[in-house]
Amino acid sequence: MxxxxxxxxxxxxxxxxxxxxxxxxxxxxxxxxxxxxxxxxxxxxxxxxxxxxxxxxxxxxxxxxxxxxxxxxxxxxxxxxxxxxxxxxxxxxxxxxxxxxxxxxxxxxxxxxxxxxxxxxxxxxxxxxxxxxxxxxxxxxxxxxxxxxxxxxxxxxxxxxxxxxxxxxxxxxxxxxxxxxxxxxxxxxxxxxxxxxxxxxxxxxxxxxxxxxxxxxxHLPPSHTTLLRNPGSLVLGHSASELVEAGVKFQVNKSSHCILDLEFEDGVLKIPHIIVYDGTEVWLRNIVALEQCHYPRDHYITDYVSFLAKLVNSNKDANVLIKAGIIESMVSGNDTSVAKLFTDVDKNIIIVNYNVNYLRIHHDLNTYYKHPCRTKIATLRRDYFTTPWKTVASIAGIVLLLLTVIQTVCSILQLHS
Incomplete structure (x- = not known):
């Protein structure tokens, strides 16, 4: 047998x-x-x-x-x-x-x-x-x-x-x-x-x-064969709207027509302009699928999608990049459709190494946000200045506090005079 x-x-x-x-x-x-x-x-x-x-x-x-x-x-x-x-x-x-x-x-x-x-x-x-x-x-x-x-x-x-x-x-x-x-x-x-x-x-x-x-x-930069890649993880702790609260400015990178050319310097994150239309998800998905199957160590477009997915994951985040002129939205929907596009394409993707430039930008953005002064500014903006009514109420409260302090000081001076 x-x-x-x-x-x-x-x-x-x-x-x-x-x-x-x-x-x-x-x-x-x-x-x-x-x-x-x-x-x-x-x-x-x-x-x-x-x-x-x-x-x-x-x-x-x-x-x-x-x-x-x-x-x-x-x-x-x-x-x-x-x-x-x-x-x-x-x-x-x-x-x-x-x-x-x-x-x-x-x-x-x-x-x-x-x-x-x-x-x-x-x-x-x-x-x-x-x-x-x-x-x-x-x-x-x-x-x-x-x-x-x-x-x-x-x-x-x-x-x-x-x-x-x-x-x-x-x-x-x-x-x-x-x-x-x-x-x-x-x-x-x-x-x-x-x-x-x-x-x-x-x-x-x-x-x-x-x-x-x-x-x-x-969509690759002309010098992509010389770009360094290292093991690591893109852990961006804060989305676009949160980074704005901490003082980060978003601008279009006009010096490059390559969508992958991201720069961060002196609190300004520059991202090349991209038109997002109904077919964008299709071509991004197919390039990412090709990179997963055929370029498992050189997935530059996948790096870009992963970066944008972490940066833009809500309607509010998408609006930041749209207002800055980075994203030109032509999708049959709203800003949420733009945010969902990048997060959906990024699902179930395996990444073993990253563009060194992206790793550095992630590190610098996280460091910038964690600065004590910027953390407090971000907290103030998030808790007291998120809507016009909150802003008015907060300013009124500050003015009332200042007037109270001035009145108290004046009263103390009068007592001692």
Missing amino acids: ENDVAIELEAMLKKAQPLFTTKSCCIYKVPHQIRQSSEDAYTPVLVSIGPLHHGNSRLVTMEGHKQFYCQHFIQRSEASLTDLVSCVKQLELQIRACYSEKIEITVDELVKVILIDCCFIIELFLRDYEGTTEDDLIFSKDWMEFRVMHDLLLLENQVPLFVVEKIYNLAFASPLHGGGFPSFMWFAVSYFSYHNKQSVLTPASSSIAHFTDLLRYF
């Missing part, structure tokens, strides 16, 4: 395979503990890209339009359909290795999915660049154009960038070699230019895994 079990177990273990290889994997199913708080933030609304959401009944409508784009791309292409199929088929094993989930479809089916999606993406970028989009289903409707771009940035809705680039280079070999045609990465940066607030130059394609990774790249 025991020998039979051992034989079965041995056979089972010989077939065992790891979920993914860390060197190749770059496209992940968002971990359950992260996605459970907002399933919709990681799920495409209109168009599926890649195998993870392929076949979703909600996304079937766009499949015909993707094939239409694919047909037009092949008509543009110097390469034949057979050449393009062969190109993807040669990369099939590399493509599978890029996904954290086991792709349970045949080789031929995967080749079809990847080829159609890659051709769709390239044709989409070309049409956006050419501007001849009046009769196009996607570009003639603003809401659809926005939704397609939104879906292309989701972590689970990706194809490896090297595959798209190989198809692009095969299709337009002559113009590229002649120097008269931009690179695919140039088109990608152009298409997602709304998110490129720093106007970063076109990165090397080898450094970007997919479009979620490109989105992250847009």
Whole structure:
């Protein structure tokens, strides 16, 4: 009996395979503990890209339009359909290795999915660049154009960038070699230019895994590879409104377009301007999910979200940053929606080290607040000057006290005169 079990177990273990290889994997199913708080933030609304959401009944409508784009791309292409199929088929094993989930479809089916999606993406970028989009289903409707771009940035809705680039280079070999045609990465940066607030130059394609990774790249400082990181914890004891009571001033950091460039000096906390709209939570969540899965020691955007979550956790705190011009709120709600955004994205996130600059700012803010004079000022403001009526009553009480003291002094002087 025991020998039979051992034989079965041995056979089972010989077939065992790891979920993914860390060197190749770059496209992940968002971990359950992260996605459970907002399933919709990681799920495409209109168009599926890649195998993870392929076949979703909600996304079937766009499949015909993707094939239409694919047909037009092949008509543009110097390469034949057979050449393009062969190109993807040669990369099939590399493509599978890029996904954290086991792709349970045949080789031929995967080749079809990847080829159609890659051709769709390239044709989409070309049409956006050419501007001849009046009769196009996607570009003639603003809401659809926005939704397609939104879906292309989701972590689970990706194809490896090297595959798209190989198809692009095969299709337009002559113009590229002649120097008269931009690179695919140039088109990608152009298409997602709304998110490129720093106007970063076109990165090397080898450094970007997919479009979620490109989105992250847009928000990193140019010198991010030299930023120091240390173990520690961001324990900010006081929110934005409490820091204001202690005399901290909030200002927009106008010297940088990178949202990560925070500065604290001489009682002034400078934070770069950020527009918060209904899609902000989605792109922040997907970058944070990518960093949790792919950049576990270099999670710079996650650091930023964690900092803001500790700083802004109420309507009152959000209003401080909105009044200072740091946050420009365009959300379909109120200031509470802004505060909730950062705290929600920060949930169930594991952080093992931090940007050294953020650790220093946290320490300096806590030290600034704990200064005896500022602690007393904060207490006075919190207890006696929180509303106009309390302020008036407090001032009246102080004046009455001063008058009483003056009257007492005058009475004592009269007795001694």
